[in-house]
Amino acid sequence: MTGGAAGGLLVVGDVVTDIVARHHSPLAPATDTAARIATLPGGAGANVACWAARSGAEDVRVLARVGADTVDTHERVLRASGVRPHLVADPAAPTGTVVCLVGADGERTFLTDSGAVLRLCADDWDGELLAGIGHLHVSGYLFFADASRAAARLAMEAARARSIPVSVDPASAGFISRFGTDRFLAAIAGADVLLPSHHEAALLTGCSEPAGAAAELSRRFPLVVSTRGARGALVAESGTVVARVPARPATVVDTTGAGDAFTGAFLAARLAGHGPVEAARHGCRIAADAVTVIGGRPRRPG
Secondary structure (H helix, E strand, C coil), rough: CCCCCEEEEEEEEECCEEEEECCCCCCCCCCCCCCEEEEEECCCCCCCHHHHHHCCCCEEEEEEEECCCCCHHHHHHHHCCEEEEEEECCCCCCCCCEEHHHHHCCCCEEECCCCCHCEEEEECCCHHHCCEEEEEEEEEEHHCHHHHHHHHHHHHHHHCCCCCCEEEEEECCCHHHHHHHHHHHHHHHCCCCCCCCCHHHHHHHHCCCHHHHHHHHCCCEEEEEEEEEHHHHEEEECCCEEECCCCCCCCCCCCCCCHHHHHHHHHHHHCCCCCCHCCCCCHHHHHHHHHHCCCCCCCCCC
């Protein structure tokens, strides 16, 4: 996969509300821990879309389900970030909520209530969403429930029928572990690009060595780009790591959106015609910006 694809980017995934709690001292059981708390828009799929738009991708769209009570707010915020929202208002389930506990080192732990996210279903899919699209990206969170998995597979099959490349972000080592690695790999079969963290790559292969895990996954998927936080990213094709891309130095405030920023910037660069290695370099540059921002989205003007 040496060239990019013309056209826009469609992300099928998740839009949630993030509650980010930054605590500079260890969590104290059975009492209070001082923290600074912010409520922000989030969701891996929506974050990727926003970072892709910030990175220059044109005609970025996102399909997701949210609670009916917050659909207007999330649509407004996405439009302000240059993303065209296609949000299904769920009358029965609230918008997904993620509590992000961020320690003094910027590392985070998530408490996740998926809410409406996993209620995305095949009836929510419209093939016209692919009109003018050059790449489909699917958030891995959708594969952990029957209804949303069916919707994700329908989108992937529709894209492949139009020769539109498909990427998947595995999303969560914890969820994959409970779902089953073999089941997950079967569910995402046919993806052209896999974008795991090194933790997810290790889980999916049983190989703890990052390069070995990335290489092994690239025997299943044509292109694998595995992120390694402060150690950058690995690019693997046909069973071989073809590049080790260094991270950019940054003062870490919050790592919540780093992987999503990398993915959004990587996909924007691919759509602009850059090869995988240059796209990964662009991803590392933007991820370094992301860790200086509280929450998972780019800074908004003002």
